Amino acid sequence: xxxxxxxxxxxxxxxxxxxxxxxxxxxxxxxxxxxxxxxxxxxxxxxxxxxxxxxxxxxxxxxxxxxxxxxxxxxxxxxxxxxxxxxxxxxxxxxxxxxxxxxxxxxxxxxxxxxxxxxxxxxxxxxxxxxxxxxxxxxxxxxxxxxxxxxxxxxxxxxxxxxxxxxxxxxxxxxxxxxxxxxxxxxxxxxxxxxxxxxxxxxxxxxxxxxxxxxxxxxxxxxxxxxxxxxxxxxxxxxxxxxxxxxxxxxxxxxxxxxxxxxxxxxxxxxxxxxxxxxxxxxxxxxxxxxxxxxxxxxxxxxxxxxxxxxxxxxxxxxxxxxxxxxxxxxxxxxxxxxxxxxxxxxxxxxxxxxxxxxx
Amino acid sequence: xxxxxxxxxxxxxxxxxxxxxxxxxxxxxxxxxxxxxxxxxxxxxxxxxxxxxxxxxxxxxxxxxxxxxxxxxxxxxxxxxxxxxxxxxxxxxxxxxxxxxxxxxxxxxxxxxxxxxxxxxxxxxxxxxxxxxxxxxxxxxxxxxxxxxxxxxxxxxxxxxxxxxxxxxxxxxxxxxxxxxxxxxxxxxxxxxxxxxxxxxxxxxxxxxxxxxxxxxxxxxxxxxxxxxxxxxxxxxxxxxxxxxxxxxxxxxxxxxxxxxxxxxxxxxxxxxxxxxxxxxxxxxxxxxxxxxxxxxxxxxxxxxxxxxxxxxxxxxxxxxxxxxxxxxxxxxxxxxxxxxxxxxxxxxxxxxxxxxxxx
Numbered sequence: 001x002x003x004x005x006x007x008x009x010x011x012x013x014x015x016x017x018x019x020x021x022x023x024x025x026x027x028x029x030x031x032x033x034x035x036x037x038x039x040x041x042x043x044x045x046x047x048x049x050x051x052x053x054x055x056x057x058x059x060x061x062x063x064x065x066x067x068x069x070x071x072x073x074x075x076x077x078x079x080x081x082x083x084x085x086x087x088x089x090x091x092x093x094x095x096x097x098x099x100x101x102x103x104x105x106x107x108x109x110x111x112x113x114x115x116x117x118x119x120x121x122x123x124x125x126x127x128x129x130x131x132x133x134x135x136x137x138x139x140x141x142x143x144x145x146x147x148x149x150x151x152x153x154x155x156x157x158x159x160x161x162x163x164x165x166x167x168x169x170x171x172x173x174x175x176x177x178x179x180x181x182x183x184x185x186x187x188x189x190x191x192x193x194x195x196x197x198x199x200x201x202x203x204x205x206x207x208x209x210x211x212x213x214x215x216x217x218x219x220x221x222x223x224x225x226x227x228x229x230x231x232x233x234x235x236x237x238x239x240x241x242x243x244x245x246x247x248x249x250x251x252x253x254x255x256x257x258x259x260x261x262x263x264x265x266x267x268x269x270x271x272x273x274x275x276x277x278x279x280x281x282x283x284x285x286x287x288x289x290x291x292x293x294x295x296x297x298x299x300x301x302x303x304x305x306x307x308x309x310x311x312x313x314x315x316x317x318x319x320x321x322x323x324x325x326x327x328x329x330x331x332x333x334x335x336x337x338x339x340x341x342x343x344x345x346x347x348x349x350x351x352x353x354x355x356x357x358x359x360x
Numbered sequence: 361x362x363x364x365x366x367x368x369x370x371x372x373x374x375x376x377x378x379x380x381x382x383x384x385x386x387x388x389x390x391x392x393x394x395x396x397x398x399x400x401x402x403x404x405x406x407x408x409x410x411x412x413x414x415x416x417x418x419x420x421x422x423x424x425x426x427x428x429x430x431x432x433x434x435x436x437x438x439x440x441x442x443x444x445x446x447x448x449x450x451x452x453x454x455x456x457x458x459x460x461x462x463x464x465x466x467x468x469x470x471x472x473x474x475x476x477x478x479x480x481x482x483x484x485x486x487x488x489x490x491x492x493x494x495x496x497x498x499x500x501x502x503x504x505x506x507x508x509x510x511x512x513x514x515x516x517x518x519x520x521x522x523x524x525x526x527x528x529x530x531x532x533x534x535x536x537x538x539x540x541x542x543x544x545x546x547x548x549x550x551x552x553x554x555x556x557x558x559x560x561x562x563x564x565x566x567x568x569x570x571x572x573x574x575x576x577x578x579x580x581x582x583x584x585x586x587x588x589x590x591x592x593x594x595x596x597x598x599x600x601x602x603x604x605x606x607x608x609x610x611x612x613x614x615x616x617x618x619x620x621x622x623x624x625x626x627x628x629x630x631x632x633x634x635x636x637x638x639x640x641x642x643x644x645x646x647x648x649x650x651x652x653x654x655x656x657x658x659x660x661x662x663x664x665x666x667x668x669x670x671x672x673x674x675x676x677x678x679x680x681x682x683x684x685x686x687x688x689x690x691x692x693x694x695x696x697x698x699x700x701x702x703x704x705x706x707x708x709x710x711x712x713x714x715x716x717x718x719x720x
Contacts, residue, residue: 128618
């Protein structure tokens with residue numbers, strides 16, 4: 001893995017499992033502690049002059065690196081949980097999840113804004129050589145302004161929340177945990193056994209998650225935007241029966257959320273598998289590709305909800321609402337496109353790269 | 361061809377070209393004359409009690425058969441034009457086109473209504489096992505009522521126009537032409553040469569039309585609803601530069617119309633090739649399949665225009681407009697799906713069935 005720091009203790013001979021795990025966590029915790037002050041500085045420097053349309057500040061290096069560390073440490077603590085003192089690992093993971101959510105909000109809104117405004121600009125493109133289906137539509141500028149305003153507001157709120165928490169005792173306590181982890185990993189006696197067994201478990205959970213996905217829909221099968229897949233009742237976090245009994249448009253969002261839920265679960269399982277392999281110094285390019293596809297799936301699904309929420313803004317014009325309807329459908333089409341791409345890439349992963357983890 | 365009447369004069373030995381053509385036109389003109397009074401009766405019987413949602417009356421046997429005859433006679437007169445007295449053939453084709461347009465309007469609105477209401481019902485399906493992306497949306501019933509009302513109105517107008525023209529001197533004159541054709545086909549001396557040469561010309565024009573189509577877009581290529589294909593300037597009936605300079609939403613419809621135009625032309629060439637082959641008693645199942653795909657393309661494109669027009673109705677609610685935006689996008693997705701299906705079926709036709717016409 002290219003982003004493993006060179007300080008990781010690795011030798012030409014296979015290291016004992018506990019040593020590999022400890023080395024990985026030392027390095028990641030060290031990187032966390034170096035990135036934290038950078039991220040705090042970046043967040044502070046954005047306070048007074050929040051750019052409305054996103055920009056390079058959004059992909060700030062400190063925040064990005066901190067997010068990468070948080071995801072990887074959390075993933076390792078989850079996958080290799082048998083190796084750690086259970087209470088410590090559980091508490092640390094809870095705190096890491098809290099920080100992850102806090103950090104991810106603002107860049108998420110920046111990406112969503114960029115995605116939706118680019119989609120709208122493309123849909124309303126008037127260049128006669130490449131017109132969009134909303135070319136020159138009167139509602140397009142209003143819909144654009146509405147989405148931009150709402151996403152800027154959401155981003156500002158996320159930023160304010162982040163600034164508050166970056167000074168909190170809770171963050172200081174988490175930093176203390178990371179300082180401990182950078183020096184000494186609280187492993188249980190025996191180190192939790194062979195890493196490859198736990199990697200195999202992570203990959204097995206991923207396979208099971210994929211097997212539980214609704215059957216693939218053919219591209220352009222005429223069901224792109226309707227007849228969403230049936231949602232297995234036992235695994236859905238949203239009760240679709242209860243949801244559709246609610247009034248009005250919120251029910252549609254709930255139905256879509258239920259449709260998306262198994263995909264979002266697979267996305268988490270893919271990330272866990274990636275990070276589990278990374279501990280062993282192994283990586284699968286195909287798995288990275290699938291992770292990107294499912295990130296796109298998640299972002300398009302979230303963007304569709306944003307559009308559908310924007311369409312419920314009081315006193316918008318019918319032309320604005322019409323354009324939002326088209327943009328919503330377009331984002332749902334992106335969701336379907338991601339599933340289609342996943343359906344193509346997953347068999348390739350299984351056939352060509354799946355057993356590389358045996359190098360752990 | 362299953363719908364060739366058994367009265368066609370055919371022998372075990374190849375008949376001379378002129379005889380084949382005359383036999384085909386005799387039979388079709390006879391069928392025209394039998395179907396005409398049925399169609400007039402059907403149209404009259406619908407006058408007082410026009411069903412709002414379409415139904416079996418719309419696919420009335422007399423009108424359907426009359427449409428089939430009109431298309432085939434017109435197609436034969438076009439493809440084998442060298443065989444006929446030019447002035448007579450040209451005038452007859454003009455009158456057949458007039459009747460075709462007149463007859464096709466009402467069933468077209470019935471099909472469009474059925475298509476759009478079915479799409480909306482499917483998109484707003486609330487069954488938790490198969491919810492649509494508009495499940496339970498408050499705007500769905502209003503959008504449904506609006507589309508149904510506008511299409512019923514259009515259908516009523518088309519019906520009234522049809523009733524008037526069915527009593528007109530113009531129709532009587534056309535019936536007289538068909539009576540003549542049922543007895544004696546005005547062929548030129550020599551009969552216009554080998555039929556297969558003219559079939560080959562029709563198939564060649566079709567190939568050229570297909571070659572002029574914009575490059576295929578990949579399914580789910582992320583360009584489904586935007587970045588429509590560049591329209592070759594020389595072949596477009598709509599000037600896209602002029603169109604996008606018009607104000608507001610009409611420009612979007614014009615851009616879409618320009619995008620669809622080369623496909624609509626290919627549809628006409630497919631029908632001409634089908635009817636040309638039918639004269640020889642040859643038929644290609646693949647060509648019939650492609651004809652159905654392009655019919656679907658045309659109907660989805662027309663339906664999208666209807667939705668976009670409905671969205672410009674004054675005083676509709678934003679929720680209604682939003683739903684219409686989704687339905688518009690859904691119909692444009694059907695357009696793309698048809699093009700994708702065409703892209704799959706066309707090579708099969710070329711490789712497996714293209715040379716069967718040599719039996720002419």
